[in-house]
Amino acid sequence: MLSRLISSIIFVLPLVTAPNLGATLDDYIFPNYRTPSYSNYGTIGLIQMPSARMLPAGSIGFSYSEMDPYQRGSILAYPFSWFEASYQYTDVNNALYSDVASFSGNQTYKDKSFDAKFLLFQESTYFPALAIGGRDIAGTGMFSSEYIVASKKINNFDFTAGIGWGKISSKTYKNPLTYINDRFLTRQKLQNTRGGEFSIDAFFGGQASLFGGAEIFLPNLKGLRFKIEYDSTDYDDEGFPDGRLSFKYAFAPVKRAKTKINAGFVYPYTENLHLKLSYVKGNTLSFGFSFQGSLGKKNAIGTIRKNDFHKPTPNSELIKKINSQNNTYIYLTALKNLQNNRLYLQSANIDEEMLEVTYSQSHHQSYIRSAGRVLRVLDEVAPDKISKFKVNNINAGMGMHSIEIPRKDFKSNIDENLFPLIERKTQITSYQHDLDNFEFQPTTIYPTSFWKIAPSVRSQIGGPDGFYFGDLRLGFFSETLFRKNLSLITRASKGLYNNFDELKLASDSILPHVRTDIVPYLKESRNFALTRMQLNYFINPKSDFYFKFAGGILEEMFGGIGFEALYRPFYSDFAIGAELWRVQKRDFDQRFKFRKYKTTTGYINLYYKEPRSKVIIALKGGRFLAEDSGINFDFSRRFESGLRIGGFFTITDISKQEFGEGSFDKGFYFHIPIELFFDQYSKGLAGFGLRPITRDGGAYLIHSHHLWGVTEQAQNANLTRDWNDIYN
């Protein structure tokens, strides 16, 4: 019956499809056809099978699918256009989390896995795109597979064909890789593991199978796509196929495939939101949706235009004339008009030819844009005798950078926005701030406070007690300045609503419980939590050297005192730092009391920013909170919009058994600049990070105002990257 249906669909399809009428008209005949769609597995692909299609660099996606017995959510990120990284969270509905009802109740089994796909060749006129990838490469191995896949678009047909190993191989062919090495004859199983490890020995091992299919873009149907595929998944091997025979907590077998042909539809509701429905295995209906955004470029969301322009100084020509009589007038008008532009003058010097100002700001992510706006204000208030501007930037009372520019050159290129011309005339240097060197300084009354109240959410995802536990809170955030470089950061919150009652998993860690007591911390701070009350003192005694001394409640679980030092040469891509902290574990109610556990923790921090790829490599080596020693590796890429996608892992001197489930600490994160979504500029970032499992090994202190972040604008590359914003 099904094969007849499929045959008739294949017969009818050419009648409803259209030839390529022209590259651009296709966008209207097949709306959103340039955006590839997701498989049920949560990565870009056909229905169950992967494809060689990729999203642009800087894309972030989320996918959800339901296909008995699996419910699957996945997060997808593209640090490069040739690298797809994803994390899957699968609810396996034919098995219990454990056989201890008091522990997990009716909670079903949860599986977490990482996938990766690499584009080897881009599609060309005659050759397909070619990719290599793996599913569940660092998980329990429940879905572990590897594949090489090719995709080629011909008119409105996007064909895919590939070869698979592991769970996506129904073991039909001898593995062609055995001609290279006998290791590929069989598929090794990882021994002595607590999950979460790369099973490299198993990769591409065992018999292989071919798979393939097509995604067909249907004309004039609002972008609707039809998908059909030959599914090579071995459903006798994937998951817990035989119920209790496969796994002791499983209670039902998985439906076996009646056919290897799957078919379905994808409807792009918008370019980025796709709905999908398919019929899989000849007996299972699946559905889901995916949502994605390409956020790497400066105007990533083209429909939102910035309405945050430089506010010109009124009566500029008159002000210039008046200011030519007295330098104090220059200082005062600069102070006022900079403030109108959310730029804060800290000190100024005026001589015969040069106007020098020091300012701070927390509005612009682009330091060059803020400097450009300072220069505009100076040009609007400075009398004609001033021929040069020098603009110094400070943060936390420490000097960051200095920009010196001839006034004539700055001014003559504004109208045409000829920013490349002005770059050659500009000197950007490191800056060490010394207030005594300045004649004009605004009077600031200390202490001064900035605060806001905003909702906040604490989330606990994917534990054995339930999929999602959340806590909606009303947060209080404040910063009190006692001096420019002495501040108190406070974060507190009042609980509004939570579902933490069902949270009960106690720590089973044999290490000091530096992170695994998360459940009592969440539960006992439901009503009120003081998350941070950290006093910071910053100094930069010498150019490129930065120090921070801090004490108080440093994070949710620890309080103490310590310091951090950073050497960040202005023109270099390297930086090195060190930090040392004496900390004590906080009481679960997150107020002012402490528990018994005390430790000294510290690290040497190394940073390298690869200039071409914009990849930042950060190594943190030393003694961690649970008194294990090792190195934390963090790799991230920053995009021109400010989006940052990164991943990390930590290897310390504890064994896999001591670490527990997951074998070692690892995770990923992305920071999305909030200004992408608004018509106003903003320095804020929305952070999202995920660790598959919270364990104690490799855990480090999360104190506020890390020097690497505070001194971001103290590196030449971080200024010149945004040079095209100088007149923005």
Add this chain to the structure above:
Amino acid sequence: MIFIIKNSILFLMLICLSSCNNISYSQVIPLVKLATFGVEDIEIDDDFLNQQKFSFIKVNVGRTGVAILTLASIKNGVYTWVSASGEKLQTYNGKIIKSFDVVYDTHFITFSNFSLNESLQTKQFDYTVRLFNPATIVTQEAILKTLETPRFGDEGLYFEELVTTNGFKWRFVNKYWLNNDGYVTKSIQYLHPKLPKYEINFYYK
């Protein structure tokens, strides 16, 4: 004019869930309100009319965009209207023939014989249209006819223009209301497949 699409709102909601405290709620609330209820319309009352020195149009684009565009020039029957934030529309006998700096722009390459008048019963037009973002050129066939009963105001004429696009499926009906002086006073037009309808009210000075 502001065009907010569902995508950005959805992404923002996900971000809000993950890190609310970094977001300025003074910015979020208007955005969510805009997405939920649409933009607040601009009321054109006598005070507003008296304040305007020049002819202007009020343009509503779907629920999420509204703007006042002032008449900047008239050349060969082409009226150019400009908004405060720089978007431009050009109209010819009440029909929008070009948009500039709207995210999805449209330029009519041929439009010269388009006209609305009392004696017109049914007339056929052929247009060549350049669409932007993505860029392509299409041809359109339009049938303009007058309907006997005015549907807007008490006086004047009402026209409907049934437009069929060649090359892909995009059919729509534009509507024009003409006053007794022969000027278009209101119009509903479709300009780009990715945009909702433009509703334009003309105010002549």
